[in-house]
Amino acid sequence: MASKASAVWTGSLKEGKGTISTATGVLKDANYSFATRFEGSDAGTTPEELIAAAHASCFSMALGAQLGGAGFTPNKIETHAAVTLAKVDGGFAVTKIALTTTADVPGATKEAFDTAAAGAKAGCPISKLFANNTEITLDAKLV
The missing domain is CATH 3.30.300.20 (K homology (KH) domain)
Incomplete structure (x- = not known):
């Protein structure tokens, strides 16, 4: 069985933003960004x-x-x-x-x-x- 997810990224590394979704719909367009990942700011996940x-x-x-x-x-x-x-x-x-x-x-x-x-x-x-x-x-x- 394969679990599936997708991610979309737009823009540059530091100013860009992305969304993550799972095939099951449990995660749908969850936000992620450089700021979330490395600076602890911005709403979203990593x-x-x-x-x-x-x-x-x-x-x-x-x-x-x-x-x-x-x-x-x-x-x-x-x-x-x-x-x-x-x-x-x-x-x-x-x-x-x-x-x-x-x-x-x-x-x-x-x-x-x-x-x-x-x-x-x-x-x-x-x-x-x-x-x-x-x-x-x-x-x-x-x-």
């Missing part, structure tokens, strides 16, 4: 914010799968992702993704939870996408 959303949701699902495989059903998994875009040799790159998750998992021990969290971090497709070129950290707490 590619890195979309990566953060993708990674947080992917990890949460993967953790749910890992816990289910170990015989646990989580009441709630909440994951936040912080994506760092930094200047490196040759331009800019995503250099770090910090995942922070809390989970309410009845009956799970800390050891079982930590094992599931490590498996989710390694097995999540978005983690795999960045595994060889981006530092991925995980702070996982069982509540």
Whole structure:
């Protein structure tokens, strides 16, 4: 299955503006710009914010799968992702993704939870996408 999205950009890098849309319509003409991405001004999103959303949701699902495989059903998994875009040799790159998750998992021990969290971090497709070129950290707490 292929997920689809599109982006339209008009104008120069610094003065231009763009929109992002997904085939499902969940995002429709979401604004993005240089100012949003690099200056923290202007309303809209950034590619890195979309990566953060993708990674947080992917990890949460993967953790749910890992816990289910170990015989646990989580009441709630909440994951936040912080994506760092930094200047490196040759331009800019995503250099770090910090995942922070809390989970309410009845009956799970800390050891079982930590094992599931490590498996989710390694097995999540978005983690795999960045595994060889981006530092991925995980702070996982069982509540």
